[in-house]
Amino acid sequence: MSSQPRIAIDAMGGDEGVRVMMAGTALARRRHEGLRFLLFGDQAQIKAALDHHPNLRAASEIIHSDSVVESTDKPSAALRKKTSSMNMAIAAVKAGDARAAVSAGNTGALMATAKLALRTMPGVDRPALAALLPTLGDNDTIMLDLGANTECDARNLVQFAVMGAAYARIAFDLDRPRVRLMNIGTEEMKGTEEIRDAAAVLRAAESLPLSFEGFIEGNKIGSGEADVIVCDGFSGNVALKTAEGTAKFVTDLLRKAFTSSIRSKLGFLISRPAMHLLRHHLDPNNHNGAVFLGLNGVVVKSHGGANDKGVANAVHVAARLVEEDITRRIAADMAGIENLAAVASKLELSAK
Template sequence: MIRISIDAMGGDHGPGVVIPALVKVATRRPEIRFVIYGREEAVRPELAKYQKLAEKSEFIHSEVAVKMDDKPSQALRHGRGKSSMWMAIDAVKSGTSEACVSAGNTGALMAMSKFCLRTMATIDRPAIAAIWPTLRGESVVLDVGATIGADAHQLVDFAILGTGMARSVFGMERPTVGLLNVGVEEVKGQEEVKDAGRMLREANMASLDYRGFVEGDDIGKGTVDVVVTEGFSGNIALKTAEGTARQIAGYLRAAMSRTLMARIGYIFAKGAFDRLREKMDVGRANGGVFLGLNGIVVKSHGGADADGFAAAVELAYDMVRNRLLDRIEADLDLFHARNPRPRNDDGTRRESDAEADEEN
């Protein structure tokens, strides 16, 4: 039995989407049990519609619901200990649940997750990883928004985190890894990226196959299984891809409805268009994973429908079942034992790392 804690108040739709999503998951994954957190007046009426789900779930009332536009500091100050988001995360810390899923405010969720669960011993800053549809199948891309800017050591850590996720979710023994850069030539790019590439080549890790630099178009091609970058460029790439998918879908709808012959042609090609729509559906790959924490937290898209939120829950389930944290910790311990992080004379972390944590 795997227990997953659910923030039912998060997202644009709250319990109206979250509860039907859990019904879908419970049907496909009968071994999952849910611990649902939210306001009783909002959750109980939805839960009452699905008796079987209610029987395999525990509901706990929370006084506060974090708003989508709350600042992280504000959410942490007012929601700590009593919001549905905090309580769902704290359940992972206490061992009541093995993973947490929320569609709530991303900044607030990250702030609370870091404060409550803390980062792993060798991790300076966590990353958000996304599953990216590609021509070859799917890839892991990180960081897509948690860390703005990253030094070489942090990029290497991201590579190890993403590799652990690919091994857990895709069942790969040795995923291929690439660093996102402005060109594939070794002389191009920022010094941090070039240094990270050198470190990954020299590490020669058994758990990952470093393939060098990749460019933006390589993400969609599926050139590598794990694409590593820092959060600023990663988030722009993610939002650009989502916008392009919607743009192409809009073009197709307009073209197929323009003339009578186009509408007739659509009828004959409907099967192909349905497959294309499925490939381009952002909800299929819904679920940003907070990696580098002492616990599994999955962020669903705020506007996700029931199918999208269900996908995020099942992603959390897969990572628990395949022991994601154990894989990551083993890989991190091995790498850092062979490649000690630069320290000050007194044993403290470098000033740049301490400042980064302070800013966050």
């Protein structure tokens, strides 16, 4: 096995398939020249795509797979496709042949495959899906869980907070990321018992490398008031889809407004720099790459509709997490949670 870190790429995932996956990986390779890649998928298609990216070809090994996990496949069906590009990429991480895997395929199938193959880390009950969201602050915010766990107890929320903070220390270069729990209000008595109990544990977690700053409401997700926002997967997925829909609504509304008349078109020409900045800020490709935190290995989910820039960002996320050894960081922080056993016991949060 190469001494240089390798990332496994599911070349067949995503709406655009091999061409965009290879173009995006090639872009990421320019940013991380020490990386090497294992490319899983149809050998002929991958070779043809690599003809346009000699720099990537020189740093890659192609491993043929004879099946693909379709977007319509249920997780159970995907698990049975042992020789699919997705399954083989995850298997490479399990075997130690790759340090991370990136796929733009079926999210449910990827979650099921990764969890079954890699298992959760010691001290982690459930993995969580975390992603970067744009804000008005100095940096983005990390939000989790975004759909891996529709129901969560207080123990799960505390673990998500610790894992999200570990990710934030890498992504934003912070010593003590600001962590908040998403709630229906900011008062201490608001929310479910699970949320209030998780808040009590996090307030007592002074020894952990995070700063718990209470609750945050959904309308403040993009305010920049938190580096990490924690919630159950049901609420997180609804919030994410709402934010994505709102961003599309705003951009489509502005496009319609600026083309409604000659005066509007002139106004667009004057405001073009500001519009370009808005479009760049809201472009999901600039924040692409959700991470399954809490597994014994790094797995990054690229949006199925991502372009080459979006795929490059997903590969960049995987590379950063490998370079900064996110798994080791989370393991160390999870050990720190055990020091809160007395608080957890008092709140009846001890592991079942």
